[in-house]
Amino acid sequence: MANTDYSMTCSSQVNSAAVIRLHSLGDVILAQPAASELSRYNRVFFVTSEQYEPVVTRMPGDIHPVLLAKDAGPLDLRKLLKRMSPDFVVDLQNNIASRIATAGKRVKGRFRMNRKLRKRVMDKKAESMPLRSREFLRSAGFENASDPILEKSAETGSKGLRIGIVTGGRWYIKSIPSGVISETSRILADLRGADIVLLGGVEDKGLILKTAESTGRGNIDVYCGANGVEGLIDAIETLDLLISPDSGPAHMASALGVPVLVVFTSTSPSLGFWRIDRKGNYMVGNIGCRPCHRHGGNSCQFSSEVCRKGILPFHLAESAMELLES
Secondary structure, three states: OOOOOHHHHHOOOOOEEEEEOOOOHHHHHHOHHHHHHHOOOOEEEEEEEHHHHHHHOOOOOOEEEEEEOOOOOHHHHHHHHHHHOOOEEEEOOOOHHHHHHHOOOOEEEEOOOOHHHHHHHHOOOOOOOOOHHHHHHHHOOOOOOOOOOOOOOOOOOOOOOEEEEEOOOOOHHHOOOHHHHHHHHHHHHHHHOOEEEEEOOHHHHHHHHHHHHHOOOOOEEEEOOOOHHHHHHHHHOOOOEEEEEOOHHHHHHHHOOOOEEEEEOOOOHHHOOOOOOOOOEEEOOOOOOOOOOOOOOOOOOOOOOHHHHOOOHHHHHHHHHHHHHO
């Protein structure tokens, strides 16, 4: 748990607010506009899982991370809120744990997932979900819309074109095929003189190293999650562009102001995590079954995986450069 002096809450501002968003990486980032807007009027304590502390510390405004261990339960969260004694709570998690923890507290708003609408979107009976970041803002009592922002560290200076590609990931069908990554890396390195960085988590290390070796190029760097989220931030903010599946690293790049080509395979902007008209959305066309899984999925119901195996490396590289040069 973070060493936070809760007694400071009354020193400079009348109110204190607790924002709860425990997971995941993308959602914690998407909660930033709501937290920063609240911090204009309150001292904000952002309650989240300990691994996401580096994200919260990059949020602009009077926002302070308050951390829960991965194995913490609703009673741990309730005890934490009791010690904090905030004037009100904004529950952007809204699960059983957060409801138990906030029972009897002054809750200003809760994020409510419209599961019926999501099912209609998944069944292709509705066009799209509302933007998640905007729904978080509304839960906090604001109607304005703004994209997430994370503060960058001091500029490191230009070292030539540096492009990152997210390799692997928790959901297989949502990932970019390793062969596509290898060929795209060669194209960008050979035709554009780019230095390539393959990024992923500790669990992706074997795939990342194998993919880097298969490129046959010497200017391939890797980040395999050794320093957690903080290391990922450090790696991404040095990039000129990121190519990524629809995942947390993509949201991180966007919030850091790094152009990101988001590759949609089994998911879609229609699920509300990205603007539908956003420049930098990339997908193989004419895939009627997309989206097929709200998280990404680990198997294709038709066994074809055409949404990911249909990605052409040259077209992917060309789209990335068009985004960078736009």
